[in-house]
Amino acid sequence: MGFTVLYLSLLVLIPLSTLVLCAGRLSWEELWHTFSASRTLAAYRLSLGGALIAAGGNAIFGLLIAWVLVRYRFPGRRVLDALVDLPFALPTAVAGISLTAIYAPTGVIGGWLAGAGIQAAYSPLGIIIAMAFVSLPFVIRTAQPVLQDIDREVEEAAATLGADRLQVFARVIFPTVFPAVLAGFAMAFARAVGEYGSVVFISGNMPGRTEIVPLLIMTRLEEYNYAGAKAVALALLVLSFLMLLVINLLQAWARRSAPV
């Protein structure tokens, strides 16, 4: 008990409360000034919007990948399964460099996309790609065990009752796996918002266009504008708390409708 409190205090509670206290020294006017600046707003919009798209995409495709990994037996399945964890293990800078190399207009995919008139690197699209890369494992790893637990017989029962494949998925499988996907989505979203290392390489960091919030904080610090940095960070902290709250409420709701 005591050990847990100490550990959590040192690592989580004390740093976070310091942040709140420091930002608290700012006047409301200063805070408002910081938030309402167009550059700050653009950064928030980009970070949150990008993370939402990245996590959303990962929720859909992550569930798909988890399904394939659980249900199909094919050569190389284990390798693929191990590969899912790579974004966890890879230093984000390495991911950033390789993604940039591929998606830059001179890169393999980037060149191809450029031919189609799409700019991948140094644009919001590139940021979303990087965010999606680092947050890929979350949904897969949360959905996998739940899918594994779904009894084949439950699907067969639905089929004998006349349900087609789509109905089996929509009415039986999806409601079962939904809380897990939601949890995975939340973690993916949080990770994508906070991602710094891989995004700074591919984003181009143009203020107001491809500047994400963590980078903005960094920039403020380099300008010796500590108060401004802390204000921006505080807003991010509050947002994270809100996210956690919403996710927990959603999960509680999902669990109530499906008591275990």
Add this chain to the structure above:
Amino acid sequence: MGIEVANVTKRFGGFVALNDVNLHVDPGALVALLGPSGSGKTTLLRVIAGLERPDVGSVKFEGEDATTRDVRERRVGFVFQHYALFRHMTVFENVAFGLRVRPRRVRPSRAEIQARVTELLQLVQLDGFARRYPPQMSGGQRQRVALARALAVEPKVLLLDEPFGALDAKVRQELRRWLRRLHEEIHVTTVFVTHDQDEALELADRVVVMNAGCIEQIGTPDKVFRDPASAFVMNFLGTVNVFHRRVSGLTPGMDAIEIQCPDELPAGSRPARIFVRPHNLEIDTRASGRPRLRGRVQFINAAGPQVKIEVLTEFGEILQVETSQKRYRALGMVKGGEVYVTPKEMRVFFDDSRPDQADSLESGSDVDTTLGRIGRPCASKKSP
């Protein structure tokens, strides 16, 4: 609705689950598929349901070929051993599922679904449970929900895969009786799988005994119990004592046979297995003049309507004997005491007639009422 299974073979890799199986089920019948695990009974049930497609052969419903018909269109109610309920739905939604997934044109109205589900929950005696979730219910209740769910779509055939296998003995008994009543009420053609011979004999009008992917015998419970078609059926249905002997001088119509293994085998004697049910062994503490086996009492279980006695014979065989409480008391048997055992009825299946399913040579009836004499086991062929 009648079911016709013709020449069905099903393999899983190298394993032959069903080997050229033929089965006819009368409309409205209550049929048990009985056999040990791996005998193919569940596979046969799944083939009938359409959950498994046979490699060879056909399945007909009411004379109509349904072999390639999808499971969705077969109108079968299937009940799984582990219920397979939708755990994120209430009992009501579980039962309503089959109605709700129908295409809009044929889907009943909200009120009709409500009425139908309520009626079914009454039928399975779970009226007050509509709003519960499956994990909040006992095994017996869950299985009844599964049954109500299967009946909701008005199936033409009801198929149950070891429906009571996961329940404890008391609940199983209750559900058995209850299923029997239900079948009398709604009269839908029903096939259920079980490895429990009591369940099959008590519940079904017809018992299909299966072994190693083949059907060994089909008949009424009385018929398969009294007149087993093969050594396997004899062995599988209830406790039985087996004697490995050579048999000679056995011809149809004889009212006595000599079953022993003298040092010089008479010409024409053949290796055989002789089956005697425990209640067909007469036990006595004194030697009467009749042919008998001598032995010692090893164990007595007097709890129950019949007394079960384990006897070690002079040839080292262990026999299960059953006798009435009255006779047990009259004889005053004790553990370790000497006893004499005489078979009243026996059945003989020759080992060399067909290697796997040694048939009784004669129709059997001649042999099984015969008073017999069982001598020493063959030196060459010790009982395994």
